[in-house]
Amino acid sequence: xxxxxxxxxxxxxxEQQLLQRLHRFCAEGVVGDDGAVxxxxxxxxxxxxxxxxxxxxxFSDRTTSAADxxxxxxxxxxxxxxxxxxxxxxxxxxxxxxxxxxxxxLDQFYTGIAQCLQTYGTAIIGxxxxxxxxxxxxxxxxxEVLPHQQILRSVAQPGDVIVxxxxxxxxxxxxxxxxxxxxxxxxxxxDRVSLIQAHQRPCPRLDVLxxxxxxxxxxxxxxxxxxxxxxxxxxxxxxxxGVGATLEQASISLPPSLQNPExxxxxxxxQWSLYGGEDFELVLCLPPSSAxxxxxxxxxxxxxxxxxxxxxxxxxxxxxGLKQPLELQQGFQxxx
Amino acid sequence: xxxxxxxxxxxxxxEQQLLQRLHRFCAEGVVGDDGAVxxxxxxxxxxxxxxxxxxxxxFSDRTTSAADxxxxxxxxxxxxxxxxxxxxxxxxxxxxxxxxxxxxxLDQFYTGIAQCLQTYGTAIIGxxxxxxxxxxxxxxxxxEVLPHQQILRSVAQPGDVIVxxxxxxxxxxxxxxxxxxxxxxxxxxxDRVSLIQAHQRPCPRLDVLxxxxxxxxxxxxxxxxxxxxxxxxxxxxxxxxGVGATLEQASISLPPSLQNPExxxxxxxxQWSLYGGEDFELVLCLPPSSAxxxxxxxxxxxxxxxxxxxxxxxxxxxxxGLKQPLELQQGFQxxx
Numbered sequence: 001x002x003x004x005x006x007x008x009x010x011x012x013x014x015e016q017q018l019l020q021r022l023h024r025f026c027a028e029g030v031v032g033d034d035g036a037v038x039x040x041x042x043x044x045x046x047x048x049x050x051x052x053x054x055x056x057x058x059f060s061d062r063t064t065s066a067a068d069x070x071x072x073x074x075x076x077x078x079x080x081x082x083x084x085x086x087x088x089x090x091x092x093x094x095x096x097x098x099x100x101x102x103x104x105x106l107d108q109f110y111t112g113i114a115q116c117l118q119t120y121g122t123a124i125i126g127x128x129x130x131x132x133x134x135x136x137x138x139x140x141x142x143x144e145v146l147p148h149q150q151i152l153r154s155v156a157q158p159g160d161v162i163v164x165x166x167x168x169x170x171x172x173x174x175x176x177x178x179x180x181x182x183x184x185x186x187x188x189x190x191d192r193v194s195l196i197q198a199h200q201r202p203c204p205r206l207d208v209l210x211x212x213x214x215x216x217x218x219x220x221x222x223x224x225x226x227x228x229x230x231x232x233x234x235x236x237x238x239x240x241x242g243v244g245a246t247l248e249q250a251s252i253s254l255p256p257s258l259q260n261p262e263x264x265x266x267x268x269x270x271q272w273s274l275y276g277g278e279d280f281e282l283v284l285c286l287p288p289s290s291a292x293x294x295x296x297x298x299x300x301x302x303x304x305x306x307x308x309x310x311x312x313x314x315x316x317x318x319x320x321g322l323k324q325p326l327e328l329q330q331g332f333q334x335x336x
Numbered sequence: 337x338x339x340x341x342x343x344x345x346x347x348x349x350x351e352q353q354l355l356q357r358l359h360r361f362c363a364e365g366v367v368g369d370d371g372a373v374x375x376x377x378x379x380x381x382x383x384x385x386x387x388x389x390x391x392x393x394x395f396s397d398r399t400t401s402a403a404d405x406x407x408x409x410x411x412x413x414x415x416x417x418x419x420x421x422x423x424x425x426x427x428x429x430x431x432x433x434x435x436x437x438x439x440x441x442l443d444q445f446y447t448g449i450a451q452c453l454q455t456y457g458t459a460i461i462g463x464x465x466x467x468x469x470x471x472x473x474x475x476x477x478x479x480e481v482l483p484h485q486q487i488l489r490s491v492a493q494p495g496d497v498i499v500x501x502x503x504x505x506x507x508x509x510x511x512x513x514x515x516x517x518x519x520x521x522x523x524x525x526x527d528r529v530s531l532i533q534a535h536q537r538p539c540p541r542l543d544v545l546x547x548x549x550x551x552x553x554x555x556x557x558x559x560x561x562x563x564x565x566x567x568x569x570x571x572x573x574x575x576x577x578g579v580g581a582t583l584e585q586a587s588i589s590l591p592p593s594l595q596n597p598e599x600x601x602x603x604x605x606x607q608w609s610l611y612g613g614e615d616f617e618l619v620l621c622l623p624p625s626s627a628x629x630x631x632x633x634x635x636x637x638x639x640x641x642x643x644x645x646x647x648x649x650x651x652x653x654x655x656x657g658l659k660q661p662l663e664l665q666q667g668f669q670x671x672x
Contacts (some may be wrong), residue, residue, distance in 0.1 A: 035383040035384055035385035035416050035417060035419075035420050035422065035477075035479070036384045036385070037381050037382065037383055037420070037486065038381065038382040038383075038384065039381050039382070039483075040376060040382060042378060042379075043373050043378075045373050045374065046373065046374040046375070046376060046382065046425075046478070047371040047372070047373055047374075047429055048371055048372045048374065048426070048461065048462055048476070048478060048490070049371035049372070049428075049462065050429075050462055050463060050464050050474075050476060051429050051430070051464050052430035052431070052432055052464045052465075052466045052472070052474060053466070054432050054466050054467065054468045057466060057467050057468065058466070081371060083371075084371045084373070086371065089382075090384070091475055092384055092385075092386040092387050093386075094387070094388035094474045094476075095388070096388055096390050096432075096472055125384065126384055126385065126386060127386060128387050128388045128474075129388075129430040130388045130393060130394070131388070131393050132390045132393065132470060133469060133470050133473065134469050134470060135431075136388070136390075136432055136465075136468060136472050136474075138386075138388060138430045138472075138474035140384070140386060140428055140430075140476040141371075142478065143371070144383060147375075156650050194461060213671050288498075293632065296413070306342065320616050
């Protein structure tokens, strides 16, 4: 663990100084009472989502700097809010830290968190610190949504079309470049940086929510985010809604830089876009006319990739005209 | 770690079975979407509070069973809500778990959490599971309070009297019995059980909130809970409010079983009641007439223990008529 071999450790700083240092990164008025106070808008439901990240399990120094660990942790929780149609109200952050942790690591980590939260108009509103043998991050995000604007996995209907708010596979390609730098030599330097960025600094799609609110007529939208992969999102929505889906391979888009067969063979491209994960796009199911309106408003990166059908078959219609079932890849298995 | 040496581990169970097992302990409808949805009452502010507990730092098998770890973790967060005047809406629970953890430990832990939450009319509404080398518990509780009924540390005023909702020192005595069983032989078996219970199953004082709402006239109450000790609570309130306080030693009460000098010498009794910690009572500052009304309504265990003064001196008036400054004991130092 590289983060342990630096000059100054948090043990040298002591608890009071450590807290003072971290309060700089928090919303004003955080310090003081036993809990943080938030005022939701009238008539709004609250959405609460939580994640735990453990050093060596969810992140490693090899591919992720402290600042990126912070950004990604915040982004994942904001994406969970976006996936429910909710706007963030604030985030609590609990950390378990080894006493030998470098102060520098912690500063960078908080900088990454704060940058992400600030980008999306929210802040750290509370938290807890504890000693631990392993760096452990627990984030809870609270958001608000008008009940009829809530996005749910369970309300997809046959006849809905499936919209993705952006391309898939970029984060997976970024990880490949970081772990196997010899990969993708046909990519331009700029494209390599963009793909790495997609892995290190994913963007939760909170910007989609105001556009969804403008759709006419207003409707109940089914959906979730694609952080565990596009295939996983579609399978989860179909399972929760008791429906099936047909995706069109030709419509499932990678970022332009990966559409070059010299970079990525077509079969590999499909694998990465379906199962790569961590792209943080929204996968939404809605009637065709509203879907078209949404895609137009979101711009060229968004597109219709398939439609919901009755039954329980979830299939990909290949360029060869043959259908293949979408696999349930066990993403990240923690236990067993 | 005793919890690792049992027959069946969570690795043997596998992730899907593990999740199914834990969903039994959660509120209905938890499973499914990316976040939990709560509907606060109109006009209410939200209070969010969070704690991280780490095996070997905050709990150990020697004094705390898995069920008690769960109860205490839930109770501490509910007590933080009570300390703000807030009624619980729900709790999220993230766990970091070694793969070799006994399933039995996890079952017992969830049972303890669920028992506590059920006792206080709330439930687990979401969470996350991760592999970790050390058992790590992160709890976030969300509550609601009408803004004018919020209890704050910062609004104590000279002339207010200080009310505690119950005796202090019981949890400390319970810990002593668990760690030094030869201690307190003069106590009856029933009293020993009660004191151990005070340590293992502390009760957040959410029951005080409806009584505070009945006080006439309605008023802005200063206060917090005494989970870090009675002295710490008074010092925190005085610091946040820019005031001092005078406590009367004769009024600071231990539970009846500890008032016997054969069990506890008076000086030790004062130490434990001021600095013992983990009693989860509320320490409230309010005008004398309202304080009297509150004490009457709460019953005999509640009492006035002193009053707020101008300046910044926080002192204890001894039985000998001499004043001693209240010490700022560094409770639990995690770092440095």
